[in-house]
Amino acid sequence: MAKREALKELQTRLAVRLQAARSEGVSGSSWLAVQSGGRQLLLPLSQSGEIFPWSGVQPVPYTQPWFLGVANLRGALAGVVDLAALLGASAARSEQALAESSVLALNAGLEVNAALLVDRLAGLRGSEAFTASEPRGEGDAPYFGSTYIDAQGMRWQEIDLQALAQHPAFLSISA
DSSP states (O other), X not given: OHHHHHHHHHHHHXXXXXXXXXXXXXXXXXXXXXXXXXEEEEEEGGGEEEEEEOOOOBOOSSBOTTEEEEEXXXXXXXXXXXXXXXXXXXXXXXXXXXXXXXXXXXOGGGOOOEEEEESEEEEEEEGGGEEEEEOOOTTSOTTEEEEEEETTOOEEEEEOXXXXXXXXXXXXXXX
């Protein structure tokens, strides 16, 4: 119960900071940091939407394994994608792990009713939080951005949500 309250408090703080960052006109070099499938990921604030606690989805038959189903997010239906599975990590999760996960809706400006399941929210990051960066690798997916390295040596992969939302594989959910 205490973990659930702490998660709700973190989500509330992040939502408030996300809204404040948007209203202050933060540049594209600010990210929502998440962890998914054992990876540290950076999602651009300008492309991110509202954060929701995991509440389950309505499964859709004959879809890709990474497409979890459809969820009602504040009255709007959104397809929920397991970000870890989409990026190639193992998709198996326990009910406990799902209960601790969050669903991040994509910004409405991207014109796709989709949300991403992430394992853990890790806060907001700006370019000053990193000591080095590396450009996207030649063989990387087109929605991968730069890789950023923080002071502790952790590698954070930027995901361009607009490019992801337009990628043919993301748009083709049928199995």
